Amino acid sequence: MKQHYLWLVAVALACLSACNYSVGECWVKGEGSAGAGAGSSTGSGYPVLPGGGDTGAAPPKQPQDATPGSPPPPICNSIGSYDASLFRFKTIVADDGNGEAGGYQAASANVKFVDGRQDLPVGWSCALTVQMPLRTKLYGKISPDDAAEMTADVLTEASSFTMHSRSSWIQALFCIKLAENMIPIFEERYKGVGPRINAR
Amino acid sequence: MKHSIEELIATAYEYYPQEIPSGDPRYDQTPEVLRQREARVRAVARYEDWRSMLRRLTARFPEEQFPGVIVQNNSLDLEDTTSGMLWDRCFVGFLWHPVHTSKESHLSLLFLVSFVVPYYTIYSERHVFNGRLTPKGKPSTTVERSFNLSPDELPFATAIEEEIRTTFPGHEPILPEVGLTVVPDVQAGNKWFGESTIFTCLFAHRW
Numbered sequence: 001m002k003q004h005y006l007w008l009v010a011v012a013l014a015c016l017s018a019c020n021y022s023v024g025e026c027w028v029k030g031e032g033s034a035g036a037g038a039g040s041s042t043g044s045g046y047p048v049l050p051g052g053g054d055t056g057a058a059p060p061k062q063p064q065d066a067t068p069g070s071p072p073p074p075i076c077n078s079i080g081s082y083d084a085s086l087f088r089f090k091t092i093v094a095d096d097g098n099g100e101a102g103g104y105q106a107a108s109a110n111v112k113f114v115d116g117r118q119d120l121p122v123g124w125s126c127a128l129t130v131q132m133p134l135r136t137k138l139y140g141k142i143s144p145d146d147a148a149e150m151t152a153d154v155l156t157e158a159s160s161f162t163m164h165s166r167s168s169w170i171q172a173l174f175c176i177k178l179a180e181n182m183i184p185i186f187e188e189r190y191k192g193v194g195p196r197i198n199a200r
Numbered sequence: 201m202k203h204s205i206e207e208l209i210a211t212a213y214e215y216y217p218q219e220i221p222s223g224d225p226r227y228d229q230t231p232e233v234l235r236q237r238e239a240r241v242r243a244v245a246r247y248e249d250w251r252s253m254l255r256r257l258t259a260r261f262p263e264e265q266f267p268g269v270i271v272q273n274n275s276l277d278l279e280d281t282t283s284g285m286l287w288d289r290c291f292v293g294f295l296w297h298p299v300h301t302s303k304e305s306h307l308s309l310l311f312l313v314s315f316v317v318p319y320y321t322i323y324s325e326r327h328v329f330n331g332r333l334t335p336k337g338k339p340s341t342t343v344e345r346s347f348n349l350s351p352d353e354l355p356f357a358t359a360i361e362e363e364i365r366t367t368f369p370g371h372e373p374i375l376p377e378v379g380l381t382v383v384p385d386v387q388a389g390n391k392w393f394g395e396s397t398i399f400t401c402l403f404a405h406r407w
Binding site: 075092099101102103104128133134136137138157171172173175177179180183184186187188189191192194196197199200 | 223251254270271272273274276277279280282287288290294296305306319327334336338341345375378387390391405
């Protein structure tokens with residue numbers, strides 16, 4: 001299976017070759033570094049369910065958080081994203097055309113991550129499986145290409161958010177949290193699709 | 201309620217192995233996970249009942265009278281025994297309704313009917329704009345869950361409850377504080393050890 005490395009690889013390389021800064025020092029554009037929004041947000045700027053966030057997480061840093069005179073960290077979300085071609089959806093339950101929704105499709109991919117914030121970059125992978133209907137009442141027909149585009153879009157944002165919600169990770173926990181974080185982002189962006197997401 | 205918290209936790213242990221994460225190679229072949237498969241087969245046998253219930257619910261809220269109210273089946277994977285993951289131990293439905301203010305992006309009632317214990321739950325989810333942007337520059341939202349339904353939501357919740365009780369006789373509402381009780385030493389769905397609750401284990405992975 002085609003394996004993809006995220007922007008984190010680029011961040012890791014940038015960290016090793018071009019700059020000298022502390023763990024977690026990368027800026028996420030457009031996100032607040034202080035104070036949480038409404039409800040139970042962890043301050044990440046992403047949809048977070050009550051109790052579902054990592055309360056021990058430090059929020060991503062902003063450019064204004066920089067120490068005067070120090071070299072700026074890289075902007076960690078400005079480098080690349082997941083490609084939809086990673087996800088090849090196949091029908092697992094045919095749509096019988098009855099009712100306002102039907103059918104089911106699934107795709108699996110082995111997604112690699114590298115945490116370049118550590119002294120020695122740490123890498124791991126998650127076996128990600130995404131399933132969703134072929135047709136829903138709110139969204140209409142969902143082609144395999146549509147499903148792949150949605151999944152790549154949500155994965156890109158969820159992976160950034162998940163990675164930066166802790167200063168370090170163990171693989172199993174990261175994968176679980178990645179899947180957990182993908183669901184509310186999916187629901188916000190693609191209302192009514194109702195995917196099932198698993199990452200191990 | 202018919203069961204104590206201890207009894208429900210004991211039931212959760214029937215479906216989730218203790219101290220084994222889902223990524224462990226042994227996980228899928230544990231007796232507990234095999235029981236999830238058996239439960240899923242039984243649930244598939246009741247799928248048509250669930251779908252009929254949703255049709256009746258839809259008919260109670262015709263679009264002409266209730267613009268923006270949409271009933272969604274989120275258990276399409278239970279149509280067939282060969283599809284789907286083993287996470288949900290309940291049927292899941294949404295009733296979307298129009299937002300009240302420009303601060304909200306989505307409003308819905310969710311209703312979960314367990315097929316491993318005789319309980320159901322109904323709660324609301326609001327996606328609320330939080331004033332921040334995602335890295336891609338899109339408005340960011342926070343999801344708020346509540347078991348305390350607003351006066352606007354109560355008529356819908358009452359209708360949902362009536363249909364659940366008709367379709368699944370013997371089911372009763374689970375107390376939120378019971379559902380939110382942590383089941384020690386298991387990793388269920390997308391919840392890590394120490395986070396998995398009775399809701400996660402006996403209802404849906406989204407908890």
